[in-house]
Amino acid sequence: MGATMKDLAKETGLGLATISSYFNGGNVREKNRVKIEKAIKNLHYEVNEVARSFKTNTTRTIGVVIPELNNTFCAQIITELEDVLRSHGYATIVCDCRTDETLEKEAAEFLQRRRVDGIISMPVSTNSRHLDSFSRTGKPIVLIDRMIQGLPCDCVLTDNRRAAHDAVRLLTGHGHKRIGLVGGPGSVYTALERLQGYLDALKEAGIRPDERLIYNGDYTIRGGSEGIRRLMQDNPDMTAVFVTNYEMTMGAVITLNEEGVRIPEQISLIGFDNPEFARACNPSLTIVTQPVREIGQEAAAIMLERLAEEQQTEKKPEERSIRRLKTALVAGRSVADINVCCGRNMT
Amino acid sequence: MGATMKDLAKETGLGLATISSYFNGGNVREKNRVKIEKAIKNLHYEVNEVARSFKTNTTRTIGVVIPELNNTFCAQIITELEDVLRSHGYATIVCDCRTDETLEKEAAEFLQRRRVDGIISMPVSTNSRHLDSFSRTGKPIVLIDRMIQGLPCDCVLTDNRRAAHDAVRLLTGHGHKRIGLVGGPGSVYTALERLQGYLDALKEAGIRPDERLIYNGDYTIRGGSEGIRRLMQDNPDMTAVFVTNYEMTMGAVITLNEEGVRIPEQISLIGFDNPEFARACNPSLTIVTQPVREIGQEAAAIMLERLAEEQQTEKKPEERSIRRLKTALVAGRSVADINVCCGRNMT
DNA sequence: TTCCGAAACCGAAACGTTTCAGTTTTGTAT
DNA sequence: ATACAAAACTGAAACGTTTCGGTTTCGGAA
Numbered sequence: 171m172g173a174t175m176k177d178l179a180k181e182t183g184l185g186l187a188t189i190s191s192y193f194n195g196g197n198v199r200e201k202n203r204v205k206i207e208k209a210i211k212n213l214h215y216e217v218n219e220v221a222r223s224f225k226t227n228t229t230r231t232i233g234v235v236i237p238e239l240n241n242t243f244c245a246q247i248i249t250e251l252e253d254v255l256r257s258h259g260y261a262t263i264v265c266d267c268r269t270d271e272t273l274e275k276e277a278a279e280f281l282q283r284r285r286v287d288g289i290i291s292m293p294v295s296t297n298s299r300h301l302d303s304f305s306r307t308g309k310p311i312v313l314i315d316r317m318i319q320g321l322p323c324d325c326v327l328t329d330n331r332r333a334a335h336d337a338v339r340l341l342t343g344h345g346h347k348r349i350g351l352v353g354g355p356g357s358v359y360t361a362l363e364r365l366q367g368y369l370d371a372l373k374e375a376g377i378r379p380d381e382r383l384i385y386n387g388d389y390t391i392r393g394g395s396e397g398i399r400r401l402m403q404d405n406p407d408m409t410a411v412f413v414t415n416y417e418m419t420m421g422a423v424i425t426l427n428e429e430g431v432r433i434p435e436q437i438s439l440i441g442f443d444n445p446e447f448a449r450a451c452n453p454s455l456t457i458v459t460q461p462v463r464e465i466g467q468e469a470a471a472i473m474l475e476r477l478a479e480e481q482q483t484e485k486k487p488e489e490r491s492i493r494r495l496k497t498a499l500v501a502g503r504s505v506a507d508i509n510v511c512c513g514r515n516m517t
Numbered sequence: 518m519g520a521t522m523k524d525l526a527k528e529t530g531l532g533l534a535t536i537s538s539y540f541n542g543g544n545v546r547e548k549n550r551v552k553i554e555k556a557i558k559n560l561h562y563e564v565n566e567v568a569r570s571f572k573t574n575t576t577r578t579i580g581v582v583i584p585e586l587n588n589t590f591c592a593q594i595i596t597e598l599e600d601v602l603r604s605h606g607y608a609t610i611v612c613d614c615r616t617d618e619t620l621e622k623e624a625a626e627f628l629q630r631r632r633v634d635g636i637i638s639m640p641v642s643t644n645s646r647h648l649d650s651f652s653r654t655g656k657p658i659v660l661i662d663r664m665i666q667g668l669p670c671d672c673v674l675t676d677n678r679r680a681a682h683d684a685v686r687l688l689t690g691h692g693h694k695r696i697g698l699v700g701g702p703g704s705v706y707t708a709l710e711r712l713q714g715y716l717d718a719l720k721e722a723g724i725r726p727d728e729r730l731i732y733n734g735d736y737t738i739r740g741g742s743e744g745i746r747r748l749m750q751d752n753p754d755m756t757a758v759f760v761t762n763y764e765m766t767m768g769a770v771i772t773l774n775e776e777g778v779r780i781p782e783q784i785s786l787i788g789f790d791n792p793e794f795a796r797a798c799n800p801s802l803t804i805v806t807q808p809v810r811e812i813g814q815e816a817a818a819i820m821l822e823r824l825a826e827e828q829q830t831e832k833k834p835e836e837r838s839i840r841r842l843k844t845a846l847v848a849g850r851s852v853a854d855i856n857v858c859c860g861r862n863m864t
Numbered sequence: 865t866t867c868c869g870a871a872a873c874c875g876a877a878a879c880g881t882t883t884c885a886g887t888t889t890t891g892t893a894t
Numbered sequence: 895a896t897a898c899a900a901a902a903c904t905g906a907a908a909c910g911t912t913t914c915g916g917t918t919t920c921g922g923a924a
Binding site for chain 4: 865866867868869870871872873874875876877878879880881882883884885886887888889890891892893894
């Protein structure tokens with residue numbers, strides 16, 4: 171069916187190399203250029219990118235491995251990534267590994283077999299096993315959101331520790347002492363950072379941390395629901411809570427709603443990530459927001475830069491870069507002063 | 518660098534064809550099988566999928582074109598698609614066309630050049646221009662959520678008309694007469710269907726439709742905000758409103774919140790799509806939900822089936838199938854009886 | 865007109881698989 | 895032991911592009 175460059179050559183009477191040169195920005199005499207273009211039209215020729223990839227050993231394809239496409243944070247980042255990459259001619263193969271380390275490793279191998287030119291990964295776990303093999307190919311890897319010890323590659327992170335610190339400081343500043351944390355899985359880099367920021371703020375306020383006030387969730391809606399329920403049950407004296415991602419924030423709000431707990435009169439709450447959701451809540455939520463767009467754009471930009479470097483002869487690979495982006499604390503109406511807070515009467 | 522099958526052949530003393538046969542499930546004697554496997558280990562051999570694609574003229578890759586990855590409805594569907602497809606060895610290239618017809622066409626061409634084996638599209642507009650060229654290749658196309666007149670291919674849809682009808686009937690059933698509609702763009706298939714369902718319900722209740730009660734939004738948060746604001750301004754007597762996708766529902770809730778309009782005392786509301794969001798709202802929302810997971814799984818299944826068909830010699834291609842999935846109406850607390858509704862005092 | 869360097873052109877080889885048509889080996893029945 | 899069909903194996907050709915040297919053509923200077 172489809173015409174090939176050979177057909178173009180025959181049709182135009184030109185050599186194969188000339189046709190190729192035409193498609194790769196080489197110099198072609200004007201009259202030949204029009205001849206070629208006419209032939210393309212006639213034969214409905216279309217470049218075969220597969221053959222090209224095969225020959226050049228580059229696929230102009232980037233693999234992206236993420237824990238959950240359903241997670242808006244991830245989805246938004248991918249939106250940006252894909253946008254930037256495609257506008258530079260790169261395709262994006264997305265692999266959702268469902269927060270599963272085994273699937274994550276399989277995804278990386280899958281991408282490697284398909285010879286992607288680079289991998290952008292939001293890693294599920296703290297070790298680098300799933301990327302070791304790919305990293306040996308020398309092709310670039312960019313990590314987003316979470317760092318991995320011992321894997322020397324570029325990272326785009328947000329300053330989670332400071333973000334959590336700022337958030338919890340707002341609570342202590344309002345006089346809260348019994349502050350709950352709905353945190354993430356202990357195995358996740360960002361979760362540890364956010365926990366650390368929480369502890370920083372408590373320390374700063376001279377409050378001794380209490381294990382019973384810390385719940386390790388799983389970054390899902392259900393996890394958030396369960397987390398806040400447990401915290402309230404175990405701590406009748408808790409007056410504020412900090413929830414550390416969007417899905418769990420939503421879960422917490424659902425539970426509070428359904429249990430009829432009033433925000434912020436009975437409990438102050440600071441959430442995470444989704445400013446529109448925060449505004450849609452009643453009362454609106456005070457939240458930490460991350461610069462999602464920038465994360466995606468930055469990661470894509472770094473990836474493209476690395477790929478360009480490789481092209482250049484003997485350009486020494488730059489030092490690995492670690493970009494750490496700033497978060498913001500967006501004020502809503504979900505935080506009240508301690509002496510406005512009238513507490514709860516739970517079972 | 519990377520070893521090839523030729524290297525394996527040399528290392529094992531076997532023929533190239535035997536190695537190939539090994540990788541393609543052909544019969545190989547046990548002792549040779551172990552020899553090959555040892556060689557794979559030694560040489561760190563890895564199948565070159567690009568070369569394979571080149572030779573076989575199939576990429577085991579599916580292109581997915583959607584209007585907005587940021588739209589949770591889309592993101593959820595893609596999650597399912599990708600899951601099913603990858604578990605069958607297919608890669609998924611996602612193209613977010615930002616609800617732009619030009620970008621949509623470019624995306625389709627991009628995918629065609631890359632020789633994807635099929636395209637799954639949630640089309641932005643009602644004509645088939647962007648898919649005509651691909652469809653000429655004879656490779657399968659599956660449309661999701663929106664149909665296109667004159668493009669004979671499989672579709673997976675939801676019964677939007679009935680869904681809207683049911684929702685609005687709930688409102689008329691509660692005695693509402695002045696019911697607003699925050700609808701989608703006039704160019705979008707689902708939007709028209711939902712509008713039709715709205716009109717059906719009004720007719721059924723003997724209510725004459727009023728242009729001023731119909732707002733054509735753009736399926737974004739901002740559009741929903743603007744829509745409800747306009748409707749309230751233009752219709753002081755409006756007592757209920759039906760919002761026809763998740764993003765606009767969120768936008769509407771934000772505006773109602775920020776304007777201090779109470780749901781359902783001042784206005785009854787029925788939203789769309791995201792049951793978790795509906796529960797997180799205060800009061801919880803009554804909404805129409807679509808079977809997102811099924812849509813994705815169904816679309817992927819149909820695609821895989823078509824691809825399998827092609828393999829088989831002379832298997833007559835089945836009739837195009839149009840699957841229409843059922844929606845559900847999930848009750849919340851955002852709809853009140855007309856005589857509970859005390860109306861608004863707007864400027 | 866002649867000459868020259870530069871620009872444009874050219875064919876052939878190569879990339880790593882699959883597949884074809886043919887050859888050898890195997891196991892079994894005689 | 896022999897014959898035979900089936901199973902297992904084989905090398906070579908082919909897929910559509912890029913790239914390497916080498917050849918032709920061009921346009922301007924002398």
